[in-house]
Amino acid sequence: MGRERSVERVASPDIAGHLFALTDRLFRTTAVEDVYGAAFDAIGSLLGADRASILRFDQHKVMSFVSWRGLSDEYRTAVNGHTPWVAGQREAEPIFVPDIRETDEPDWLKQRIVAEGIVGLAFIPLFAKGEVIGKFMTYFPTRREFTNQDRDCAVAIARQLGFAIERHDAEIERETAEAKLRESEERFRNMAEDAPIMIWISDETGHCLHINPLLRDFWGVEDIATFDWSTTLHPEDLALVGAKMQDAVQRRSVVNVKGRYRRADGVYRVLETVARPNFGRDGAFVGMIGVNVDITEREDADRHKRLLINELNHRVKNTLAVVQAMARQTFKTDAPRNVQIEAFEGRLSALAQTHNLLAAESWQAASLEDVARRSVNGDADLRVTLSGPSVELEPRQAVTTAMALHEMYTNAVKHGSLRDPAGTVKLEWRVTGERDPVLTLRWSETGPLPVHPPSRRGFGTVMIKQALGTELDADIDLDFAETGLVCTVTAPLPQLGVRR
Amino acid sequence: MNGIRGKRILVLEDDVLLALDAADALEAGGAIVLGPVHRVSAALALLEKEHPDAALLDVNIAGATSADVAKRLADAGVPFVLATGYGGLSGIEGSGAVVDKPYTHQQLNAALAEVLSA
Numbered sequence: 001m002g003r004e005r006s007v008e009r010v011a012s013p014d015i016a017g018h019l020f021a022l023t024d025r026l027f028r029t030t031a032v033e034d035v036y037g038a039a040f041d042a043i044g045s046l047l048g049a050d051r052a053s054i055l056r057f058d059q060h061k062v063m064s065f066v067s068w069r070g071l072s073d074e075y076r077t078a079v080n081g082h083t084p085w086v087a088g089q090r091e092a093e094p095i096f097v098p099d100i101r102e103t104d105e106p107d108w109l110k111q112r113i114v115a116e117g118i119v120g121l122a123f124i125p126l127f128a129k130g131e132v133i134g135k136f137m138t139y140f141p142t143r144r145e146f147t148n149q150d151r152d153c154a155v156a157i158a159r160q161l162g163f164a165i166e167r168h169d170a171e172i173e174r175e176t177a178e179a180k181l182r183e184s185e186e187r188f189r190n191m192a193e194d195a196p197i198m199i200w201i202s203d204e205t206g207h208c209l210h211i212n213p214l215l216r217d218f219w220g221v222e223d224i225a226t227f228d229w230s231t232t233l234h235p236e237d238l239a240l241v242g243a244k245m246q247d248a249v250q251r252r253s254v255v256n257v258k259g260r261y262r263r264a265d266g267v268y269r270v271l272e273t274v275a276r277p278n279f280g281r282d283g284a285f286v287g288m289i290g291v292n293v294d295i296t297e298r299e300d301a302d303r304h305k306r307l308l309i310n311e312l313n314h315r316v317k318n319t320l321a322v323v324q325a326m327a328r329q330t331f332k333t334d335a336p337r338n339v340q341i342e343a344f345e346g347r348l349s350a351l352a353q354t355h356n357l358l359a360a361e362s363w364q365a366a367s368l369e370d371v372a373r374r375s376v377n378g379d380a381d382l383r384v385t386l387s388g389p390s391v392e393l394e395p396r397q398a399v400t401t402a403m404a405l406h407e408m409y410t411n412a413v414k415h416g417s418l419r420d421p422a423g424t425v426k427l428e429w430r431v432t433g434e435r436d437p438v439l440t441l442r443w444s445e446t447g448p449l450p451v452h453p454p455s456r457r458g459f460g461t462v463m464i465k466q467a468l469g470t471e472l473d474a475d476i477d478l479d480f481a482e483t484g485l486v487c488t489v490t491a492p493l494p495q496l497g498v499r500r
Numbered sequence: 501m502n503g504i505r506g507k508r509i510l511v512l513e514d515d516v517l518l519a520l521d522a523a524d525a526l527e528a529g530g531a532i533v534l535g536p537v538h539r540v541s542a543a544l545a546l547l548e549k550e551h552p553d554a555a556l557l558d559v560n561i562a563g564a565t566s567a568d569v570a571k572r573l574a575d576a577g578v579p580f581v582l583a584t585g586y587g588g589l590s591g592i593e594g595s596g597a598v599v600d601k602p603y604t605h606q607q608l609n610a611a612l613a614e615v616l617s618a
Contacts, residue, residue: 317585325521
């Protein structure tokens with residue numbers, strides 16, 4: 001490597017040719033490395049320097065080597081970050097140093113530079129968008145007297161290099177933005193394709209341009225171009241939904257509307273639509289973008305809930321009416337107050353216990369045995385024996401049966417066989433017949449003491465003869481035998497019937 | 501004023517206890533109770549033989565409604581009062597007065613007196 005060569009001056013007439021060559025190469029480059037290469041070649045031919053470097057502010061705004069020719073790793077490491085300018089600076093003049101040894105730089109730096117075989121050097125700022133983004137440097141092995149022509153050439157190279165870097169950066173930025181946009185579009189498309197909700201995009205007239213697979217399957221759309229979503233609307237909902245959508249399109253506003261739409265299988269489903277106006281990049285209205293959610297189940301559940309609440313209200317009021325009637329019937333007798341109160345409490349308790357039984361079965365049914373067991377208080381399996389197959393009673397039948405059995409039991413305790421500790425009651429029931437099964441229930445008292453028939457129009461008799469008779473559609477036979485009451489109830493087996 | 505005295509009033513109420521209580525109220529007011537009946541079929545059968553001046557109909561009767569009885573009464577020009585636990589909504593068309601369960605004897609008799617005087 002001849003030191004002589006580096007001080008050779010390029011003949012002036014070639015400057016234009018070399019600058020043209022630089023410009024032409026920069027024009028054709030696609031990779032930033034080629035940009036740097038073209039710059040180094042121009043530096044070599046125009047400034048006669050075969051050693052040079054390009055540095056740029058990195059993301060931490062540290063002036064860092066990005067490309068170089070003829071520099072050792074040690075040197076670059078030592079001087080990396082050294083800069084006369086800061087990132088973002090708008091004004092910067094090239095600095096030409098004929099001999100580093102004659103400067104005021106610190107000794108260690110001067111020594112390091114000289115050790116690298118550098119004596120003369122130049123710092124030329126690079127600009128992009130009007131700000132310093134880095135510099136290029138040229139290095140000379142001997143003292144270098146820089147001419148005006150050197151200065152002009154260096155600045156011309158720096159300008160071209162700056163433009164090329166700026167253009168290249170913009171290209172990278174655009175590519176990155178495009179990639180991001182593509183990625184985002186793809187992500188959205190994937191989301192829309194797999195989304196568990198129906199998504200659609202319409203034009204400014206409301207005609208569907210795009211629908212996701214879920215919505216396509218819902219409507220059974222084969223050709224979106226000829227598809228008219230409004231034909232799937234329930235005729236009763238057409239006017240309202242149509243008007244709301246049209247209004248949203250005209251006012252460019254968000255719309256939220258429910259409607260029944262015919263699914264491909266012909267079943268109407270309730271869809272809730274939320275749509276918003278869609279604007280193009282230029283701000284012009286291009287249509288609506290919306291989602292449809294199938295809320296049929298939710299609507300059904302809401303309706304079911306309202307129904308249940310209504311039913312509960314009805315049941316409560318009916319029960320209150322029963323309690324009211326029970327109170328009136330209990331308190332209208334001539335019996336002493338304490339006897340009336342005791343009777344009322346017993347009846348209320350019998351009613352409440354049956355409600356407990358029914359609540360446990362969601363008010364669907366209660367078994368005859370459970371009802372009977374609770375109607376005889378703690379006497380079940382002691383003085384009162386129960387036997388019979390499993391029979392399910394409907395709620396009202398259960399309530400009336402409980403009330404009637406309660407009356408039989410309290411009557412037996414007061415006037416019948418259970419007046420005596422040795423008295424007993426057999427409560428038996430059976431089911432006979434195949435085609436039209438009949439339930440026969442028999443309450444028979446056996447006791448040592450004589451019994452007194454109760455009053456004909458007493459509450460107990462009403463509950464047993466009329467209420468139980470009506471509710472079970474039963475024939476009731478009351479026989480006040482010497483040993484106690486024998487009551488036989490013959491009824492068609494309640495429709496819920498015998499449990500498996 | 502007692503608009504029900506001497507009037508023949510049909511009582512259709514499937515709950516025997518409530519029917520008995522309503523009958524007590526009407527009889528205390530001087531009315532003559534037809535029934536009480538507890539099923540729609542029984543009410544229709546009774547109307548074949550009797551022509552009441554008015555009727556008290558429970559709306560829900562053993563899983564059905566008293567709409568058929570209401571229609572028969574309306575056709576015959578017999579006024580009636582509907583009793584319901586559904587917050588005063590009977591669901592039966594052309595119905596006149598509605599009493600909401602539970603009702604007092606006074607409310608019941610007043611409602612019947614009103615339809616009788618209309």
